[in-house]
Amino acid sequence: MDEKKVSKNPWGISDEKAERLAAxxxxxxxxxxxxxxxxxxxxxxxxxxxxxxIL
Structure with missing residues (x-):
């Protein structure tokens, strides 16, 4: 059974891209x-x- 990998971040980008964005x-x-x-x-x-x- 193939399960769709769900990203842990709310933006729908890969974890690697999220880490680069944070850096x-x-x-x-x-x-x-x-x-x-x-x-x-x-x-x-x-x-x-x-x-x-907003704040």
Whole structure:
């Protein structure tokens, strides 16, 4: 009996692609946080998201 392999992640991509996406996201985050104005930009974005009811 063939069973369809179900991905564990909610995006329907392979686990390998999900791991690469996570690694790329972390790399971007660390590079972003090295900016001198990163904290201000992050707080501004969070405030915008709160206004829209997303956070």
């Amino acid at each position: 790329a996201t972390l790399e971007f985050y660390y590079r972003f946080m090295e900016r001198p104005d990163a904290r201000e930009l992050l707080e501004k974005r969070k405030a915008e998201l709160r206004e829209r009811g």
